[in-house]
Amino acid sequence: MTPKPSSMPQSISTERSGTPRVADTKSANPQPRPVKPAGSLTYTITKGANAFPSFKK
Amino acid sequence: MDDLSEPLGDKSSALLLGMFQDFYRQDVAAEEDVHRTLPFFATALGLIVAALNYVAGQLPPLSPVVKACWPQPSTAPLANACAWPAIAAALLLAAEAVLAVCVLWQLAAATRKRRYQRVGPETSQLRRAQDLQAYHVSMGLExxxxxxxxAADLKQRLLADFAKVTAANRRVTQERYAGRARAVSFLLWSLLFGILATMFVVASAKLDLLPKAAP
Structure with a gap:
């Protein structure tokens, strides 16, 4: 009792046409365009003696 | 300098990156240069203090000089040739001491705390590489x-970062070197005045030029 091959496309076609919401959702909320990571990758350290704390520039 | 607007080619960026990394390493190593020369300054200042100690011990006390050179209150202070050897030795000694203090001051300025910049940290770089990979995957590359x-994006990022931090670190290193150079200048002048003071006092003592207390 397997369905006829000819009935399969018809069924699929019906399902697809019955769910048009997917296409509507995509057009309403488009996927955000990926952003390329950028920006400097550096950090600061402090080195030196502390003999005269009053030294300031 | 942030991201390069026009990314360089692979060979030219590799050439620059190698050069920038060398400069970066040089500046990182130069941070300790000034500290490594401190024992030299300590030895030289020890000689200066020894000369100061010797010359100060040879100078006559002030009271006998005044009594010997200015027996009358009406005598002009600097017109009296009797006091000049002692005055000259004292001036040389004072100059030596002041210049030695200047050496210490400049060394303190040269070794004081300063802010250095580094490329990294490594965890951020790793995360950046992963983010870039995810970005390019989303753009369809595989x-x-x-x-x-x-790799090309990472290289451009490193080029910009090395160029940025090396310039800042070099500025700090130059400030340290300038302070140390001034300390060397003051040290040489201090040593010169110390030698002159020692020679002057020894010669004055031999020639009996230093005033003695009046009997």
Whole structure:
């Protein structure tokens, strides 16, 4: 009792046409365009003696 | 300087990156240069203090000089040739001492705390590489093309970062070197005045030029 091959496309076609919401959702909320990571990758350290704390520039 | 507006080619960026990394390493090593020369200054200042101690011990006390050179209150203070050897030795001694203090001051300025910049930290760089890979995957790249694109972006990032931090670190290193150079200048002048003071006092003592207390 397997369905006829000819009935399969018809069924699929019906399902697809019955769910048009997917296409509507995509057009309403488009996927955000990926952003390329950028920006400097550096950090600061402090080195030196502390003999005269009053030294300031 | 942030991201390069026009990314360089692979060979030219590799050439620059190698050069920038050398400069970066030089500046990182130069941070300790000034500290490594401190024992030299300590030895030289020890000689200066020894000369100060010797010359100060040879100078006559002030009271006998005044009594010997200015027996009358009406005598002009600097017109009296009797006091000049002692005055000259004292001036040389004072100059030596002041210049030695200047050496210490400049060394303190040269070794004081300063802010250095570094490329990294490593965890951020790793995360950046992963983010770049995810970005290029989302753009449809895969396999070798993906790796080439990520490597090229990382290289451009490192070029910009090395250029930025090396310039800042070099400025700090130059300030340290300038302070040390001034300390060397003061040290040489201090040593010169110390030698002159020692020679002057020894010669004055031999020639009996230093005034003695009046009997």
């Amino acid at each position: 396999a070798d093309a993906l790796d080439v694109a990520v």
